Amino acid sequence: MNETGARLPKYHRIADALREQIRTGRLAPGDRLPAETAIAATHHTSVPTVRQAMSVLRAEGLIESRHGIGTFVRATHRLQRRSRNRYGEARGRDGLLTNTLRHEIASVGIEPAPEQIADCLNVEAGTEVVARHRRLYDEEDRLTEIGASYLPKDIAAGTYLEEPTVVPKALFRCVEDLTGRRYTDARDQVTARRATDAEADRFGLPLGAYVLHLIHTATDENGDVLEVSESIWPADNVIFVDHYPIPAGPTGETGSEI
Amino acid sequence: MNETGARLPKYHRIADALREQIRTGRLAPGDRLPAETAIAATHHTSVPTVRQAMSVLRAEGLIESRHGIGTFVRATHRLQRRSRNRYGEARGRDGLLTNTLRHEIASVGIEPAPEQIADCLNVEAGTEVVARHRRLYDEEDRLTEIGASYLPKDIAAGTYLEEPTVVPKALFRCVEDLTGRRYTDARDQVTARRATDAEADRFGLPLGAYVLHLIHTATDENGDVLEVSESIWPADNVIFVDHYPIPAGPTGETGSEI
DNA sequence: CAGTGGTCTAGACCACGCG
DNA sequence: GCGTGGTCTAGACCACTGC
CATH class of the missing domain: 1.10.10.10 (Winged helix-like DNA-binding domain superfamily/Winged helix DNA-binding domain)
Structure with a gap:
């Protein structure tokens, strides 16, 4: 045959x-x-x-x-899905996770910021920040996301954000309440890259597998960075969905079709 | 040693x-x-x-x-970068491409919509739509993006959008001018997946390589879909960057830290 | 032509998980 | 012990490229 x-x-x-x-x-x-x-x-x-x-x-x-x-x-399932308008249509509603996942704080502490994170925080690589590392598991208790939030020391050091426990409300609201400053602008960077050895190990991925890596930077009205957070998923398991309004602006011609 | x-x-x-x-x-x-x-x-x-x-x-x-x-x-360069707020801060400014790339219409015609696209257009798979396929090349004339825009026949059939030439202004503005309707809401879906054989071939990717796949759906104020477009890049070569304002909404407690 | 990687063989022995 | 996949050998011959 x-x-x-x-x-x-x-x-x-x-x-x-x-x-x-x-x-x-x-x-x-x-x-x-x-x-x-x-x-x-x-x-x-x-x-x-x-x-x-x-x-x-x-x-x-x-x-x-x-x-x-x-x-x-292999079982192939791209079940997880995720919307990243984390500040909600009505801010305060947790619009981030469309599946409820078990959520666990892996570790919290003062660490030197990794290079990419430092870039987003507008500090030198290696500057100490408060880092909150988290892990998320799906219904069947498989690790589906690892992530971390990085907060400048002058915002979080010495507060309850340095405790290794899940905070009772959205982290951004904690920061706003503690500092009196407001989250006004965000920047998301998304890349797909090969998993590091450590990531492949933790997710149980084969050699050469990809992860999606989101770095989210939030700033106040002065452009000061209040928080940088990152999330990493096995690429095969996630789909981002993002809704946003299109501004009803004035005209202006452009030469590009797209 | x-x-x-x-x-x-x-x-x-x-x-x-x-x-x-x-x-x-x-x-x-x-x-x-x-x-x-x-x-x-x-x-x-x-x-x-x-x-x-x-x-x-x-x-x-x-x-x-x-x-x-x-x-x-292998040369590893994640040089391309792309911001996807394609409607600009001031709508009309082409905020999409931060690198200017050579842009070429590969083909234009009436085709049955692929399943994923049909889903986004709210039509049955196989419904005929006007498809505009494009290719983008970098400074060194390497293919860096393939994509397509899909338009409902009642919008684009019989118009100059069915001609296989680059349109003189942003496509969304063409549609607005032709129909008198306005783009008001958008939804983006981003996934990383393995390249199909055809994609691997066109991009010259090795076996098992990943692509980033963006599907963008634009609707008017009634929720009717005006356009669905997709873009596909080799995953190693692209980084999405997206800026957006955080709504200054009222309170509301949430139980989730993230 | 010589040199390169691509395909293929027919074994050997080891390491692992299970009964 | 047994069957599984993991590692390794010492070749053979082919296909492609460049000179």
């Missing part, structure tokens, strides 16, 4: 055959693939060639091998 | 050694790595083991092999 016509490498044809079985549901998520030796036999080839085919599917995120157990079809 | 202490697999140590040379700049972007046989000799191992090490670095996006030529350190 290998009448694909084209003259593809053997490992490629094996990968195609397995991919097709996964696509059609003949091999469902969670199913174990036949052993490498078995696949080699059915395709009249050697084990290393089968392993090469599997490395293709592994790079595509379709399968996952567990040493001593077998190779399994 | 190989006193890492830990007892890592040989291919892993080779990958570490090469990665370190890349990190320190000893092997700069564009440089050719030694031949596989040479690396095997220096590490007293076999060629397949070296190839295994290289497949690790390839999955990490650090190197790239060209058949018959050699293996090269």
